[in-house]
Amino acid sequence: METNKTAATTAKSNADSLKKSSNSKSTVKHKKEEPLEQFFIDALKDMYWAEKAIVESLPKMRDAATTEELKEAFEDHELQTRKHISRLEKVFEETGQKAEAKKCEAMAGILKECEEIKNSTPEGTMTRDAALIIAAQKVEHYEIASYGGLVQLALTLNYNKAADLLNKTLAEEEETDEALTDVAESYINFEASREGDEEEESETAAY
Ligand SMILES: [Fe+2]
Ligand SMILES: [Fe+2]
Known part of the structure; x- marks a missing residue:
């Protein structure tokens, strides 16, 4: 899938900019009132809520799934999502903020x-x-x-350690996206496309 290829390159190119920026010392000043800083913190809170909601949803998706392969993929991602939550807590710490969740309406809808x-x-x-x-x-x-977006904002605001942590999560999200595509393309979509045919065939055979 073209979108996956594009996504896969994002975390890597971020990692390159991180290498460059790690040479320049982090000069975090008091910019708590600045609108961009405020927006960044709000976006972190949004993702903190989203990751927690995903952890609640994944076991339900695992129970609903048909194949063992997909059940396992959801189980693995639940463990990974728990890691994303604690990584976000470290990001809050890095930016001198208390970890707080703010309801993400978009993720609530997707879930x-x-x-x-x-x-x-x-x-x-x-x-x-x-x-x-x-x-x-x-x-x-x-x-x-x-x-x-958060990696880029963290870099802009000179939160280099936070950017590094966020970029690790970004890379894992990209890997999960690709793994899901692989599962779909390996056989699930093909077998799903034959489900109606099989029913029709057995109905015809019965007459
Ligand atoms: Fe995540
Ligand atoms: Fe994810």
Whole structure:
């Protein structure tokens, strides 16, 4: 997928800018009242809420999934998401802020869509897994966009350590997105496309 290729390069090119910026000493001054600083902190709070909500949602998605492969992918991502939460706590610390969550309406909506797939697809089908993968990728893409922006803001505000931490999470979100694409493309989408045919075939055979 073209979008995945583009996303995969983001964390790496950020890592290159981080190397350059790590030579210049972090000169964090008191800029708490500045609007950009305020926006950065608000965006961190938004992601802190989002990651916590994702941790709650992933076990439900695992239970809804049909294949063991997808169940495992959701389990792995739950562990990784817990790491993202503690990494964000370190970022708050780095910026001298208390870790606080602020409801992210966008993520609340995406997760609602993820959980509703259980009601809109038949249980035990590949169609359900294909739909769950797409929904989960919407989560990843929101996270990639958010962390990509946060890394750049952290660099601009001279929070180099925070930028480094955020970039690690960004790289993991990109990897998860790619892993989900691989699962979908390996066999799930193909088998999902045959589900209707198989039913028709067995109905015809019965006559
Ligand atoms: Fe995450
Ligand atoms: Fe994620």
